Amino acid sequence: MLNQEIYVKDPLENQLANNGVAEVKDDVSEQALATLKYELETFVCDGEYEKGLEKILSAFLTNVDKGAEQPGIWISGFYGSGKSHLAKMLRALWTDFDFQNGTTARGIVNLPQEIQDLFKELSTQGKRNGGLHAASGTLGQGASNWVRAALLSIVFKSAGLPEMYHLGRFVIWLRQQGIEEQVKQAVEDAGKNWLRELNALFMSPVIASALLTAKPDLAGDEKELREQLRAEFKRVEDISNDEMVQGIKDALTVDGQFPLTLIVLDEVQQYIGDDGDKAYQVQEAVETCSKHFNSQLLFVSTGQNALSGMPNLMRLMGRFQVAIQLSDTDVESVIRKIILQKKSSAASQVESAWKDNLGEINRHLRGTKIESTTLDEENMTADYPILPVRRRLWEKILRIVDTTGTVSQLRNQLKVVHEAAKVTANKPLGSVVTGDFIYGQIAPNLLQTGVISKEVYEIVARLADGSDDEQLQSKLLALIFLIGKLPTDAIASIGVKASENFLADLLVENLSEGSTELRKRVPQQLEKLAAGGTIMVLDGGGENEYRLQTQESSAWHDTYRQKEAEIAGNPQRIETERDDLLAIRARQESKDIRLQQGESNEPRKLNLCFDLELPRDANKQLYAWVQHGWQTDEKSVIADARADNNKNGTLYVFVPSRNRSDLSQAITTEKAATATMVIRGIPIGSEGKDALAAMETRKQDAVKSKENLLDEIFNGARVFISGGSEIDGNDLKDKLENGAKDALQRLYKQFDVADEANWGKVVDKARKTGGETALSAINYKGENTQHPVCAQIIKYIGSGKKGSDIRDNFQDAPFGWPQDAVDGAIYALMASGDIKAKNANSQPVDAAGLERKHLTQARFEVENVTLSTAQKLAVRKLLTETIGCKPGEEDSKVPEFLQFARDLAQKAGGPVPQPHQPDTARIDEIASEAGNSRMVKLYDYKDDILADIKQWQSQQEGIEKRTPNWNNLKTLTSLSRGMSFYDGLNAEVLAIENGRRLLDIPDPVENLVNDTTDNLRGAIQHHFDEYKATYEQELIAIETDANWVKLEPAKQTELLTRRGIKLPKQPTLNSTSDVIDALDVCTLEQWNDRREALKNKFESAREEAAQLLMPKAVRAQLPRATLETADDIEVWLGKAKQELEEKLKQGPVIV
DSSP states (O other): OBGGGGBSSOTTTOOOTTTTOOOOSOOOSHHHHHHHHHHHHTOOOOHHHHHHHHHHHHHHHHHHHHTOOOOOEEEEOSTTSSHHHHHHHHHHHHTTOBOSSSOBHHHHSOOOHHHHHHHHHHHHHHHHTTOEEEEEEETTSSSOSSHHHHHHHHHHHHTTOOSSHHHHHHHHHHHHHTOHHHHHHHHHHTTOOHHHHHHTTTTOHHHHHHHHHHOGGGOSSHHHHHHHHHHHSOOOSOOOHHHHHHHHHHHHOBTTBOOEEEEEEETHHHHHTTOHHHHHHHHHHHHHHHHHHGGGEEEEEEESSOGGGSGGGGGGTTTOOEEEEOOHHHHHHHHHHHTSOBOGGGHHHHHHHHHTTHHHHHHTTTTSTTOOOGGGGGTHHHHTTSOHHHHHHHHHHHHHHOOSOOGGGSOOHHHHHHHHHHHTTTSBTTBOOOTTHHHHHHHHHHHHTTSSOHHHHHHHHHHHTSOHHHHHHHHHHHHHHHHHTSOOSTTTOOSOOOOHHHHHHHHOOBTTTOSHHHHHHHHHHHHHHHHTTSEEEEEOSSSEEEEEOOHHHHHHHHHHHHHHHHHHTOHHHHHHHHHHHHHHHHHHHHTTOOEEETTTTEEEOOEEEOSSSOOGGGGTSOEEEEEETTTSOHHHHHHHHHHSOTTSOOEEEEEOOOSHHHHHHHHHHHHHHHHHHHHHOOOOSHHHHHHHHHHHHHHHHHHHHHHHHHHHHHHTOEEEETTSOEEOOSSHHHHHHHHHHHHHHTTOSSGGGGOOTTHHHHHHHHTSTTGGGGGGGGTOOSOGGGSHHHHHHHHHHTTOEEHHHHHHHHHSTTTOOOHHHHHHHHHHHHHTTSEEEEOTTSOEEOTTTSOGGGGGGOEEEEOSSOOOHHHHHHHHHHHHHHTOOOTTOHHHHHHHHHHHHHHHHHHTOOSTTSOOOOOOHHHHHHHTOOHHHHHHHHHHTHHHHHHHHHHHHHHHHHHHHHHHHHHHHHHHHHHTTTSTTHHHHHHHHHHHHHTTOTTOSSOHHHHHHHHHHHHHHHHHHHHHHHHHHHHHHHHHHHHTOTTGGGSOHHHHHHHHHHTTOOOOOOOOOSSHHHHHHHHHHSOHHHHHHHHHHHHHHHHHHHHHHHHHHOTTOEEOOOOOOOOOSHHHHHHHHHHHHHHHHHHHTTSOEEO
């Protein structure tokens, strides 16, 4: 199977009507309308697009109701995210653009119900407020580059007026005088083009003559009139705020009412650029119009960045208060539907193609921030043949090379993916798009904008036309160039470097063939490129990294080598740097250690010593004596520790001397790279900037290598305590902290487990509602019974103990716990139900009812059968999130919850194409238990059940949402029998049914419904057009009939009406339901019958007309024959003549 065969729309045949780029302008040419129709039909209104439309329309309608000023809308997003597309769709849907063929914008677009309702409300408001109007365009591309004049020209154009201010005002004046059509007709009657003459207004004798004819009192002659026109309608470059507002008002006001108006200004950020004056002009113009027209006028503008993201745009924040931020996710949804959607019948083969090679896919760019994840598998089929890892890399690269927001310089994501699908269309299933593909799409633009040098561009292009090895070299160079543009700083870096493995990862094309052979070839070709001086090799800390080699980078490299030799020749400097690094790292390891002891939380300090001997006060303070392998050996350190008295608390630290040469080299490299950047300074050209970036990478790699080496060195550090015992821990900090605690605990046995100042708060919290979580006051979130203090108390209570006995036991050695700790643990265990109590009168009492002063008189026992606090809270949380539950209702709510889950499961599946009904075995198992056992069982399964419920709810919602469209598809399929596309359509429907794919993503039904609707709409329109043509032909024939014209008009009407003959009405074909309704009224086969019946009806009317005028008229039936020769014609004419002569004897003849 070829890739070409898996798509719903063959990429080699599927054309992007707009070439992947939406142009926001009021263009009504045939091509522009065809493009607009395509964009509406393929508009994917979900995600941020849906939220954006909802936000815009809701805000607008709310302000219309309030009569409040409309805040501007700012739509932003990365290039290709669909900003202009969303704005264009809003503009078309605002007025429900009429295509004049039975369809309108809202009729052919697929919108969520909520958005449909908002547009209906907009239309309702429009009827109350002077109608709806929309204008759109780009500032700086019209008749003026001044903001006010440019804005007015966009409005003028939308109203059918000339864009230039003086000409627009002239035509408005003509309209106000009621003579526009008269003057225009006079110009055209004179054989002149109206627009051409209008552009020469002050010189046109035709317009002057027409004006004087329409209004003779305007002037004495044409010369005087032209002078008046020149004076009244002056040509200007800019206009005032008042002139702008008046112009908008005059252009759009109809019968005294100003309509609800949308003005879309596309690419405003590009127009403003770095020009602060333009930003001010835009702010002033929009603010002036918004204040004047109040709730009647809405501005929508687009830009790559959010207004808060660029200083020059921040001044607009006060005007454009509603922000719509589009993301890559929204673009991916559109791409998956418009370009990459797979046939349901091919989905399983695509899935198998990538699943069989998941090991290879997951290997790509492993260890980077964009490596494969299990989440990728959810969209792998939808995104094929583009691997998610490669797409993420493209997005990162494109963000870097498109920092200016000049989206016109880069190709739209939709177009790029479309080209990628075309490139791989004729390749076998399993062939994916290679990572270097994006280079070919953007390289010409990068050359034009100076992002890539001509030298590199030409080398890549030359190699691409060469042998197989040279073509691979071209691909490698392209990737090395692109990867070289990625940021390398620790925060922004994604971890992708131009290494042999990563380059090979990105060039794997045929997943089925694997990458073994390619991974052998890549190092060979990199070696050739390096030998030829095209690339340079950097030590990437274990794996070589490659960069483009230019003349500038070569000079930087020479400087680096010089500084490296200087530093390496001074070992004393390196040793000093090394000792400083070791001391700094040791201090970093210990700086966060906080030592406290006792109820007073007395702080204790751990002192680090790097001297050759311990200080004299080592027996009075807590010291860690740090020594390293460059100055002593491990045996000596251990011997010193063993020689110390085990009652002392000194820690002995030994740091091994691992990686001696590697650490010295990392120090040398970092220092040399730093010195090189200081010497070379800040470069100007792109090659110098690339060389600087490469040196920064070298330095960062050295720093990273140094830190890794120090990590390895300090991972081997050992800590001993006085007497020679070694301290365990995960790292040096852990060992130091543990050692310090051990030193302190030599004096205090079990005190530390209860050493917490907030036990008093535990008592207070335990006696209130929700007291089962009382231990959270000491930051303990586990089971109460698992806390060391509580566990010891439970163990002591056994079969029963008085409160006074419990206190006495745990206040004595070896515990020595504070009374607050003992009381807090008792009250927490009571609140969670782990122990129960009786007062001095042997009456049951809970934590809230037992006063602390009476605790010593109470008797406590351990509860044998209990539900833990965490379990009870978890069950309550589950019940609350699903059916609602208050504290104490848990047990009584479980049956209701189980029935809720069963009901939900029944709705989460069903007959094909719905998924199978889910398995409810877990629900039944829980229902079989009772009491606490049932609660525990529910707790055990809570996570699985909650996941099931969310899945079932999702499936139920999906089924409810998609079933109506599925029913439409079934109806459309039935109506399509006999059509050329029926077999393919039916195969897809069966594939959806058999595979139970109703809930597949993207929706497999929607495209089929839209395409089938379009096909049937076209068929109906074709039959209607033929029927209408027949009607018009027959009407012309009867109106020229000699007998018909003699009848009175009333009689003619009566004859036609009686036979049901009337002007056919264009059927409404906006939506799918309209098409289905139209076919219910008249099937495609019935249209043929109706057309033939129409002919007979007209013929019958002609006959009756003849009979009315000539009562004796008879009908002659001419003989039928097949005529092949001239002799045949003569014979037939003779027979016809004979027949007609016989009929004439009976009276007038009708033929």
